[in-house]
Amino acid sequence: MIEISPPSKKSEKNFTTRLESVDEFDRVETVGEMFVDRPKVSCLGVSVHYGDKQALFNINLDLGRNEVLALIGPSGCGKTTFLRCINRMNDTIEGCRVDGEIKIEGAEINHSDADVVSLRSKVGMVFQKPNPFPKSIFDNIAYGPRIHGLSGPKNELDDIVEAALKRAGLWEEVSDRLHTPATGLSGGQQQRLCIARAIAVNPEVILMDEPCSALDPIATARIEELIDDLREKFTIAIVTHSMHQAARVSQRTAYFHMGHLVEVGVTDQMFTNPRQRLTEDYITGRFG
Amino acid sequence: MNRGFSRTTGGKPLSSLNIRRQRAERRFRRIGLFGVGLALASVLFLLGTIFSSGYSAFWRLHFAVDIDFDPVLMNVSSDPSLEELRDVNYLSLFRKNLERSYPEVKDRSERRKLAQMFSESVPDVLESLVISNPSLVGSKQRIWVLSSSSAEMIYKGAAPRDIEEKRRVLTDQQLTWLDQWHGENLTRTRFNFRFFTSGPSRSPELAGLGGAIVGSALTLLVTLLISFPMGVAAAIYLEEYAPKNRVSEIIEVNINNLAAVPSIIFGLLGLAVLLNVFGLPRGTPLVGGIVLSLMTLPTIIIASRAALKAVPPSIRDGALAMGASPMQTIFHHVLPLAMPGILTGSIIGLAQALGETAPLLMIGMFAFVADTPSGILDQASSLPVQIYLWAESSERGYVELTAAAIMIILVFLVFMNLLAVFLRKKFERRW
Known part of the structure; x- marks a missing residue:
């Protein structure tokens, strides 16, 4: 268990031995600012097993209010697994076991009694590959409000759909074809539609799993702008393989390596002055 | 027939290896063509015989x-x-x-x-x-x-x-x-x-298929009402809910085996259980339908599972991440996408059931029923059984009747298959 204390210069001095590799360590002490004041989401000692294989080792990490937290690291390091712990999407994977404490606004969610449906209405998710439902644009956005009973009369639903599309910056492009199939949109538009779909139920947290990896640079830029806008209202965690993207959109960055959380830091600091050797290697492209 | 290949490359003769490869390629293509031709010819011959001896009826x-x-x-x-x-x-x-x-x-x-x-x-x-x-x-x-x-x-x-x-x-x-x-x-x-x-008759000129058509329709209706909901529900459970362990593996293997069980065995089961134990009325569309649904279930389950499996997991993830319950995910997203495949499989299963004779003979649907059945509890005949009975009859007038009845059953089968194609085209959605 890591001592919970705000990072300070004093504590930083204690990390004299730089972590070079995690292979020989059972437990890796995370370095940096993994905790924040009044966290939106706080994770303590989260471990994940897929069957016999352990995928995450004792992760301690907070998501602050109105912040974008970037999760970086080489493929298979557990970023996505960690992300999926927060809305319990790991429940859908057979043989997956999540241990530890995960609290949203102080309420424990990693517990069999916790209601997954209401959790997922509070924690939206955007996937790597745009996955609009094969229905109309309108029905895609309206699906969440409908199943959560957020909409009353029809015109209210219209308003919700319009607001969500406007927030996602898609309204102007699709307002005249709301009832055409969503699968007819371009990849970037589909991804923004998925973001609009996620925010239509008014969540508190949005999890993004490499949302731009299937998009071209222009569409990526639009999504990044959007993420920056959304920060005003939501807490966002984004998994990305692009160091530049992490640097552009996030306030804090967490570096995962082989299931361990190696380092968490304020993004600017982390990219200019990583404290762990592993982080430095990854960021500078020597590894990963 | 040198599509894709040319005998020479840049004026130089091909090596013997190349020539041999091309010959093997052509030979293989010809064998395939021959196989297709043979199959087509047999089908045409079959249809031709049936039509030529049946149209006069x-x-x-x-x-x-x-x-x-x-x-x-x-x-x-x-x-x-x-x-x-x-x-x-x-x-x-x-x-x-x-x-x-x-x-x-x-x-x-x-x-x-x-x-x-x-x-x-x-x-x-x-x-x-x-x-x-x-x-x-x-x-x-x-x-x-x-x-x-x-x-x-x-x-x-x-x-x-x-x-x-x-x-x-x-x-x-x-x-x-x-x-x-x-x-x-x-x-x-x-x-x-x-x-x-009209129904069957001792005189060939008076005999008709009316009773058999109604009997078959009622039997198929019972089959559809039993096997479709049960088959789809079983497929959904096995595909979406069942844990992947030894028990579900055994169930899966056994369902696949059931699909290969000879249909007369199902007839014996119906005779032993439905008629003798439960005392259901003999030779009725109800019993026939139950027996045929047992036979159709594995086909529907296997087809439905394949259709459910083909729905991309990203759709499930998307719905679950929106806070849909597993049941909502299935009924709002997965099932509509799988429906074309499920319907196709079910219709093909029903088409098989329509042509099934042996189990119906076992449960007594071969009686000479002159009246058109008015419900599933009336004694009834069915198309394939009627064909069987007419084929057995010695009078010459039944020969054309048999062929004509085969034509009718073929028309129904073609119609059902066209329906399957139509439904698949209509409900198919891209994702």
């Missing part, structure tokens, strides 16, 4: 007879009541009219031969004519009546004509009448509506 030969509804012949008063008319011996009315029309036929056995030119149904036809229109009494009418099957077979050329009298279905005298009537325009052929409406 769709029309029937009629003879004209002059009937004098003489009250004296009918033994009724000149203004008879309906009751009186019901008591009339119409067979004797018919015979006496024949005697009047053909006074030259004196011999008793000759007279019988003459009456045998006509269908056994003639007295019934006369009765229904008179009952529906009593004013006919006292009038003379020319009435078109069905010929007997033997006369019709000769007329259609389905039975040999130029052989010795003993082996022919008509006597020389009967043959003369037939030719004479044909010459005098006393014969005509009409479309055989009766084939689609």
Whole structure:
């Protein structure tokens, strides 16, 4: 268990031995600012097993209010697994076991009694590959409000759909074809539609799993702008393989390596002055 | 046929290896083409035989007879009541009219031969004519009546004509009448509506598929109502909910095995369990439908599981991440996308069930049921069983009926398969 204390210069001095590799360590002490004041989401000692294989080792990490937290690291390091712990999407994977404490606004969610449906209405998710439902644009956005009973009369639903599309910056492009199939949109538009779909139920947290990896640079830029806008209202965690993207959109960055959380830091600091050797290697492209 | 290859490259001859490879390629293609051709030829031959021997069943030969509804012949008063008319011996009315029309036929056995030119149904036809229109009494009418099957077979050329009298279905005298009537325009052929409406009969010219079609439809309805919901529910459970462990593996293997069990075994099961243990009524569409649904279930389950598996997991993830419950995810997203595949599989399963004979024979759906069944608890026949029974019959008139019934069942099968294609095209959605 890591001592919970705000990072300070004093504590930083204690990390004299730089972590070079995690292979020989059972437990890796995370370095940096993994905790924040009044966290939106706080994770303590989260471990994940897929069957016999352990995928995450004792992760301690907070998501602050109105912040974008970037999760970086080489493929298979557990970023996505960690992300999926927060809305319990790991429940859908057979043989997956999540241990530890995960609290949203102080309420424990990693517990069999916790209601997954209401959790997922509070924690939206955007996937790597745009996955609009094969229905109309309108029905895609309206699906969440409908199943959560957020909409009353029809015109209210219209308003919700319009607001969500406007927030996602898609309204102007699709307002005249709301009832055409969503699968007819371009990849970037589909991804923004998925973001609009996620925010239509008014969540508190949005999890993004490499949302731009299937998009071209222009569409990526639009999504990044959007993420920056959304920060005003939501807490966002984004998994990305692009160091530049992490640097552009996030306030804090967490570096995962082989299931361990190696380092968490304020993004600017982390990219200019990583404290762990592993982080430095990854960021500078020597590894990963 | 050198598509994709050329014999020479840049003017240089190909190496022997290359030539051999190309030859092997061509040979392989020819073998495949031959296989396809053989299969097509057999299908065409099959269809051709069935059609050529069955199409004639769709029309029937009629003879004209002059009937004098003489009250004296009918033994009724000149203004008879309906009751009186019901008591009339119409067979004797018919015979006496024949005697009047053909006074030259004196011999008793000759007279019988003459009456045998006509269908056994003639007295019934006369009765229904008179009952529906009593004013006919006292009038003379020319009435078109069905010929007997033997006369019709000769007329259609389905039975040999130029052989010795003993082996022919008509006597020389009967043959003369037939030719004479044909010459005098006393014969005509009409479309055989009766084939689609009436039930089986001892006389081929009166037999129809109506009862069998209704029986098959009711049986299939029961099959559909049982096997479709159960099959889809089982597939959803196995695909979406069941944990992947040894038990579900055993279930899966056994479902696949069930699909290969000979259908007569299902019939035996129905006989032993449904009839003997539960005492359900024998030979009814209810029992037939239950047995056929047992047979169809594995097909539907396997097809439905494949269709569910083909729905991309990203759709499930998307719905679950929106906070949809697993059931909402399935019913709002997965099932609609899987529906085309599920429907196709189900219809193909039902088409199999439509052609299934053995299990229906086991549970007693082979009885001679003259009436059209009015519900699933009535004794009924079914199309394949009717075909089987007609094929067994020795009378020549049943040959064309058998072929025609096969044509009808083929039409139903083609129709069901077209429906499957149509539904797949209609509900198919891209993602």
